[in-house]
Amino acid sequence: MYLLNRKQRHTVNSTWMIISLLLVALLPFLLFIGLYLKSVLLLHDYSLADLIFSKVWRPSAGKFGFYPFIIGSVWVTVVAMLITAPICLLTAIYVTQYTKKFFLRIMHPAIDILAGIPSVVYGLWGILVIVPFISRYLGPWLDVKTMGYSILAASFVLSIMIIPFVLNILIEIFRSIPTELKEAALSLGATQWQTIKHVLLRKALPGIIAAFGFGLARAFGETMAVLMVVGNVVRLPKSVFDPGYTLPALIANNYGEMLSIPKYDSALMFAALLLLAVSLFFNLVMHFFIVRYNKY
Amino acid sequence: MTRSQKIEEKFFKLLMILATYFILAILAVIIYSIFEKGFKSISWEMLTQVPHGGYYYGKSGGILNAILGSLALAFGATLLAFVIGMPVALYLNVFLIRHKKVISVIRFLLDLVWGIPSIVYGAFGFSLMIFFGLQTSLLAGILTVTLFILPIMIRSMDEILCTVPIGLQEAAYSLGSNKSEIAFKIFTRQSISGIITAVLLSFGRGIGDAAAVLFTAGYTDHLPNGLLEPVATLPLSIFFQLSSPVPEVQNRAYASALVLTLIILIVSLFSRGLGKRYHKTKINF
Numbered sequence: 001m002y003l004l005n006r007k008q009r010h011t012v013n014s015t016w017m018i019i020s021l022l023l024v025a026l027l028p029f030l031l032f033i034g035l036y037l038k039s040v041l042l043l044h045d046y047s048l049a050d051l052i053f054s055k056v057w058r059p060s061a062g063k064f065g066f067y068p069f070i071i072g073s074v075w076v077t078v079v080a081m082l083i084t085a086p087i088c089l090l091t092a093i094y095v096t097q098y099t100k101k102f103f104l105r106i107m108h109p110a111i112d113i114l115a116g117i118p119s120v121v122y123g124l125w126g127i128l129v130i131v132p133f134i135s136r137y138l139g140p141w142l143d144v145k146t147m148g149y150s151i152l153a154a155s156f157v158l159s160i161m162i163i164p165f166v167l168n169i170l171i172e173i174f175r176s177i178p179t180e181l182k183e184a185a186l187s188l189g190a191t192q193w194q195t196i197k198h199v200l201l202r203k204a205l206p207g208i209i210a211a212f213g214f215g216l217a218r219a220f221g222e223t224m225a226v227l228m229v230v231g232n233v234v235r236l237p238k239s240v241f242d243p244g245y246t247l248p249a250l251i252a253n254n255y256g257e258m259l260s261i262p263k264y265d266s267a268l269m270f271a272a273l274l275l276l277a278v279s280l281f282f283n284l285v286m287h288f289f290i291v292r293y294n295k296y
Numbered sequence: 297m298t299r300s301q302k303i304e305e306k307f308f309k310l311l312m313i314l315a316t317y318f319i320l321a322i323l324a325v326i327i328y329s330i331f332e333k334g335f336k337s338i339s340w341e342m343l344t345q346v347p348h349g350g351y352y353y354g355k356s357g358g359i360l361n362a363i364l365g366s367l368a369l370a371f372g373a374t375l376l377a378f379v380i381g382m383p384v385a386l387y388l389n390v391f392l393i394r395h396k397k398v399i400s401v402i403r404f405l406l407d408l409v410w411g412i413p414s415i416v417y418g419a420f421g422f423s424l425m426i427f428f429g430l431q432t433s434l435l436a437g438i439l440t441v442t443l444f445i446l447p448i449m450i451r452s453m454d455e456i457l458c459t460v461p462i463g464l465q466e467a468a469y470s471l472g473s474n475k476s477e478i479a480f481k482i483f484t485r486q487s488i489s490g491i492i493t494a495v496l497l498s499f500g501r502g503i504g505d506a507a508a509v510l511f512t513a514g515y516t517d518h519l520p521n522g523l524l525e526p527v528a529t530l531p532l533s534i535f536f537q538l539s540s541p542v543p544e545v546q547n548r549a550y551a552s553a554l555v556l557t558l559i560i561l562i563v564s565l566f567s568r569g570l571g572k573r574y575h576k577t578k579i580n581f
Contacts, residue, residue: 090311119507193304276416
């Protein structure tokens with residue numbers, strides 16, 4: 001029935017397992033080294049601080065200033081988190097503390113669907129709904145001039161995209177808080193809201209910070225949806241109604257021409273390296289928050 | 297309890313309810329606007345033909361190239377990720393079960409890799425491609441997407457496999473099984489529903505991602521033929537059609553988005569259904 005006997009099959013299987021494991025464990029290092037080797041050409045000619053803080057982006061003249069893109073990314077990400085954070089926190093408390101179990105059974109598929117919608121479709125929805133809403137209603141109402149394609153539009157689309165991600169972690173965290181803790185507070189005469197405010201939130205704080213941090217890292221690297229609604233103008237944005245440009249959008253927009261201008265490909269790989277570093281850093285820090293949370 | 301406390305409690309409860317229904321409402325709005333726009337412009341022709349000349353200026357044709365391309369790409373990547381990913385998940389939970397420290401380090405690495413944005417994989421795939429002298433092709437796309445969905449696949453399998461009770465393992469050892477037999481014959485059977493869910497989840501991620509394939513898979517108006525040819529993908533076809541100034545072409549972008557969303561919804565429905573179905577074969581402790 002089998003070509004090999006049991007022992008041989010065991011050897012083959014375990015070897016394959018170890019090879020796969022090594023490949024996966026080395027992946028983050030491979031990514032880092034690969035991108036670093038590609039961007040070293042740029043780092044050789046310009047100092048790191050120069051690249052990050054210079055404001056002029058003119059690849060054909062050999063000027064590579066990433067500052068506008070970094071600032072654009074930070075704006076979009078921070079505003080998106082400001083929208084997502086309260087919504088997710090409130091929803092997570094509501095579905096875990098106030099509602100019956102069956103409500104979670106409605107919420108879970110909804111969250112799954114939100115998580116499953118591809119980013120291009122989010123971007124398309126942003127163009128269809130959010131951009132016209134901002135240019136036609138929100139802009140005139142607040143008396144600002146805007147085309148709709150703006151930091152705000154990108155942030156809004158992005159905030160919806162990371163809701164499922166952040167919400168899932170938050171729900172897990174609130175559910176893992178032992179019931180005894182809540183019961184103790186309630187038995188001392190605290191109301192439900194007081195229990196939530198003084199006991200649950202305090203206990204969950206490291207976890208909540210971690211959830212937001214993971215969300216932030218995810219938002220920072222999101223490409224297509226942001227690219228489609230952010231306007232893609234290389235300029236320092238003055239308000240959320242201005243168009244901007246983000247690091248991932250920079251990479252995605254220019255891959256076609258990057259082999260035609262010297263060092264351009266190296267610059268784009270440097271942008272990818274920056275993204276990778278930010279993502280690894282955030283995930284690393286947040287991981288320690290989660291570890292701390294689990295220890296309590 | 298004072299009155300202000302009562303008001304505070306009421307106020308926050310109201311906020312919570314608003315937030316929760318906001319999320320549900322947004323989901324409804326997204327689904328509605330995609331479906332409404334998509335169904336208006338979808339046609340049989342779009343699903344069964346490749347783009348003809350002048351397609352991007354509003355002439356006739358369809359997106360069959362992108363549909364088949366995306367399916368081929370996601371299928372290949374899922375298969376490859378499965379072949380690499382399942383052994384890793386099994387190894388963690390059978391071979392390393394006594395080494396908690398090693399397991400947690402590997403899980404941590406996987407979580408790190410999971411968090412890396414797909415555009416970084418795209419850029420990395422592109423530099424690999426240049427390094428090996430490959431052209432933009434289905435193969436390069438598959439390899440890049442594999443790297444991207446690998447952590448998702450492993451971590452979601454791992455979630456299920458780590459719930460398999462140690463007693464089952466001990467029982468199998470006592471009957472004379474070796475480790476790889478326990479891994480491939482017992483753990484896989486016990487967690488088949490979770491494994492299917494993991495595979496379908498990864499498939500959904502793989503088919504929906506555009507940033508990773510942007511550099512590597514290329515784009516073509518022809519049907520996919522061969523691993524070394526460039527291939528069209530649905531997310532990119534949506535993106536390109538949407539950037540066209542011609543309204544008809546934009547309408548086709550909406551229809552393509554509908555197709556992509558439907559594929560993903562069907563996959564996620566399947567994963568729920570299959571998960572329930574195979575639940576019966578599980579040994580309960």
